[in-house]
Amino acid sequence: MLATWAEKFRPHREGVDLPPHHEQCLGCGPDNPHGHHLQVRRHGDGVVADHTFDNRHVGAPGIAHGGAVATVIDDLYGFLLYLVGTPAVTRQLTVEYRTPVMIGVPYRLQAQVQRHEGRKLFLVASIAGPDGSVVGTSTAVFVAVGIDHFTRERQ
Ligand SMILES: CCCCCCCCCCCCCCCC(=O)SCCNC(=O)CCNC(=O)[C@H](O)C(C)(C)COP(=O)(O)OP(=O)(O)OC[C@H]1O[C@@H](n2cnc3c(N)ncnc32)[C@H](O)[C@@H]1OP(=O)(O)O
Numbered sequence: 001m002l003a004t005w006a007e008k009f010r011p012h013r014e015g016v017d018l019p020p021h022h023e024q025c026l027g028c029g030p031d032n033p034h035g036h037h038l039q040v041r042r043h044g045d046g047v048v049a050d051h052t053f054d055n056r057h058v059g060a061p062g063i064a065h066g067g068a069v070a071t072v073i074d075d076l077y078g079f080l081l082y083l084v085g086t087p088a089v090t091r092q093l094t095v096e097y098r099t100p101v102m103i104g105v106p107y108r109l110q111a112q113v114q115r116h117e118g119r120k121l122f123l124v125a126s127i128a129g130p131d132g133s134v135v136g137t138s139t140a141v142f143v144a145v146g147i148d149h150f151t152r153e154r155q
Pocket residue numbers: 001002005021022025027074075077078088089090091092118119120141143145150151
């Protein structure tokens with residue numbers, strides 16, 4: 001997995017689907033039956049995804065669970081790392097839910113790097129409905145880590 005992860009940090013062409021983080025990733029892994037199967041492409045300096053929440057991710061009837069929305073946004077940020085060129089992990093994630101995200105409605109999610117500060121990456125994202133109206137926004141702080149972050153033994 002280490003080798004295939006390293007291969008993801010290369011130039012990616014505009015508009016082409018980016019590779020999933022790994023096959024079982026909750027956000028984008030194609031082999032995770034509970035996952036969101038997010039498909040993300042590079043868009044300029046940022047990333048974009050068209051995504052429809054389904055009944056596996058329902059909260060209140062007809063409305064996507066807020067945690068599911070946060071999961072997808074967090075995972076979307078993970079694709080910016082391919083462009084930045086370093087592994088990093090979420091230290092802080094905020095989501096502002098302006099209006100409900102509905103099940104079965106196609107949304108467009110966009111994310112980009114606002115600024116770098118040492119190991120810190122300040123990220124922003126938005127989610128918009130079919131008419132272009134923004135239903136949610138997000139900010140995140142990711143901290144760059146070495147690959148040992150993922151291999152180190154922890155209790
Ligand atoms: C075999 C496997 C292969 C690899 C396979 C990889 C698979 C990869 C899948 C990826 C998928 C992606 C999907 C989504 C991304 C997740 O889901 S990541 C998972 C969730 N996140 C985590 O588990 C992270 C848990 N937290 C940590 O491990 C540690 O806190 C961190 C993030 C590594 C940082 O710890 P640290 O290195 O001790 O850093 P620390 O000194 O505490 O803070 C670093 C800096 O950030 C600043 N900071 C901290 N908090 C804040 C804040 N809220 N605001 C501003 N600044 C802050 C500090 O002040 C400090 O600043 P400087 O002093 O450096 O200027």
